[in-house]
Amino acid sequence: MxxxxxxxxxxxxxxxxxxxxxxxxxxxxxxxxxxxxxxxxxxxxxxxxxxxxxxxxxxxxxxxxxxxxxxxxxxxxxxxxxxxxxxxxxxxSKTVQNELLDCMLAVTKDYIMEEVKNASYLAIQADETTDISTHCQLVLVLRYIDPHNNVQERFFEFIPLQNANADTVANALMERLGTILPDGQQGKLIAQAYDGAAVMRGAKGGVQRKVKDVYSNAHYIHCYAHQLNLIMQQATSHITKISAFFSDLGGFAAFFSRSFKRTAILDQVVAHRLPGTSTTRWNFHSCAVNTVYEHKENILKCFKTIRDSGDFDPITVREAGGFVRMMEDEVFCFFLTLFHNIMPHVDMLFSQLQKRDIDSVYIKGLIKRFTSSIQTISATLLQGDLFEQHSQTFPEAALKTTVEAYPLLDKAKLKTELSLVYDTDQFRACSGAVNLLQFFVDNNLQETFTETVSLLKVLVTTPMATAEAERCFSTLKRIKTFLRNSMTQDRLNALAMLSIEKKLISSxxxxxxxxxxxxxxxxxxxxxxxxx
Incomplete structure (x- = not known):
């Protein structure tokens, strides 16, 4: 004793x-x-x-x-x-509230950092916005595979910035990464995903270049959801007739929003509000196109009612008459039908791009071409529908490019393992890197196919979109409102963590x-x- x-x-x-x-x-x-x-x-x-x-x-x-x-x-x-x-x-008391919030934030961060420590690889997503107090906020999201082999995208914190230039953003990111990945673990960071702004993507002086100079394996990913949005913007603005169509379409909601009397007629005849068009939304003009198409006859009747009722001022009558002629125009009707058929496919792609567990192999089946050669080549190596073709002719060029991008992989051993994978029917049935990785785990093959599993973890950890960062901004705008605009940064981070990661906290x-x-x-x- x-x-x-x-x-x-x-x-x-x-x-x-x-x-x-x-x-x-x-x-x-x-x-x-x-x-x-x-x-x-x-x-x-x-x-x-x-x-x-x-x-x-x-x-x-x-x-x-x-x-x-x-x-x-x-x-x-x-x-x-x-x-x-x-x-x-x-x-x-408010003092105890703040102290408890600090402790809850610290406990949750410690748990996340412990998961990151046990993960094989790490990727980051970052984006900046301005809060209600006009302060610049940089959000940092961590993506990794947890001990249960699930893909996780965890909010880490909002970082206040004095300005949004490349040096400030890069220094803020590397300061946080220094605490998350201590000395000797720099190679664990394998990707950095941003929205494609010039400050972030600059090949020489951008944030991605500055981070890659320190973390050599951190390849830059231009968010695919943002790329699709840019493609839609270009397609609908550079063709004159299509640009005019969407401009006219945006006038529908604007017409009714300027008067409660017009809105009353809309509610009475159509019984459905018209959404506005926005170039910054993920689904672009989809809601406006579908609503006008589905309620076309009632909307036309509504405009005619306003034009012929005699209860409105001459300007309203003139605008309503213009909308009647527009909706009866063959060109307008053609584009309305065309985009009503196109938009569901765009919406489906947007919804797929915003999932947390997407990977480059899965996106390969959704998008014809990748803008990044690394993602294209890596996806080709483990794309299930190409396994039979690869078993006949091994993709040497793809293997070489992948190993050059990720030197941590053993080229000879990876080639041997992939040759076995290509020749096995069970592997061919897997769709996407997530499913293939799960197949290896379920069958206890991690020790046998070590390099293939490492490559799969790289692909799964690499983010294809920054949708999670955008979701964090939505939370920021709900937490830091006009009436709560004086809260401190620590309190903001604690409240954001409680909201965004409430499922994690409960577990x-x-x-x-x-x-x-x-x-x-x-x-x-x-x-x-x-x-x-």
Missing amino acids: LGKANIAAQLDQGYKISVIKHNEEVDKNRHVLSKIIDCVKFCGGFELALRGHDETDTSNNPGVFRGLVNLLASLDSVLEEHLKTASVFKGT IPDFNTRVIERFATQKERRAKFLYK
Whole structure:
């Protein structure tokens, strides 16, 4: 027992009793704090403002957080007694809120970094935007394969920038990457995906070039969803007649939005609102085209009603008459029918490009050509429908280019393994790199086909789009609103993490206990949270 037990605890009965009382008090305090953490998690997960206009006990508007705490107190006698009698630590102050948010952010980041540490490869997605306070925010998203062989795209943080030039963005990214990938792990970063802006894609002075100078395996990926959007913009703006068609189409929603009286006629006759056209949306003009096509007769009737009713001013009557002639025009009707047939295919491609688990092999079946030779060649090596052809003539050029791009692969061993893969019918049935990787895992073939599995992990980890970064921006705009525009950067990151990664947080074992441990050791506290 020497050195393993506290002598005082063994000999002094009074000390034993004091330890028991202390631990009972710790149990109570931890129970209360866990309930408060649950309230903070709920507010953060549903992007609700924690604080109200007045948080005093007599206030009629204490905020969602205080309302939740009071609701839980009505269901939990221990919490209710604590709120009534607490004099040292009540747990509902804004200081405690901020400290708990910091601890929750730190616990979640530690969990993500532990997953990244165990992953074979890592890719990043980054994009910048301006928040409601006109501050430039750079979002960083990590993509990797978790220990369960699932593709994960994790929000890491919003990084405030003084400006959006290449040096500032690259320095901010490399500063964060230095903490995520310590010395000796630089080769783990195999891809960086951006939206294709000049600052990001510059071949000599762009962000991707500066990052690649430090992380040599970090190949640049131009987001395919952005590329498709650019293609649609070019196709609909450089052909005069098509450009005129979409310009006219955008006038429908604008016409009705300028007057509640016009909107009332639209609701009465069509019973359906007309969406506006936008060149920045993922689905471009698809909603406007489909709505006008599907409700064409009713919309035409609506314009005629406005034109012939005599209840509108001359300008409205003239514009309505112009829309009637437009909708009866053969050229307009032709383009409306044409794009109604085209847009579903574009929408399908957009939806596929925004999935988290897409890979270059899967995209190969959706897009005819790749703009990046590395992605094209790598996808060709493991494209299932080409396995039979490769078994006859091995793709030497593709293998050479792939190994040059990723020196971590053993060329001779990879060629031997791929030759076996090409000759086996079970492998040919797999569609996409994700399914093929899962096949290797399910059949315990990772040790046998080590280089092929490594190549598959590279392909799966490489992001094909930056849709997750765009989703993070949507969350940013919901969290940092006009009425909440003065929140600090740490609080913004914590609330964003609770919202974006709420599924991850709910799956972390003993999340509340980890937060309590960090909260208790953060500084000296009068309330007791640590066991003796």
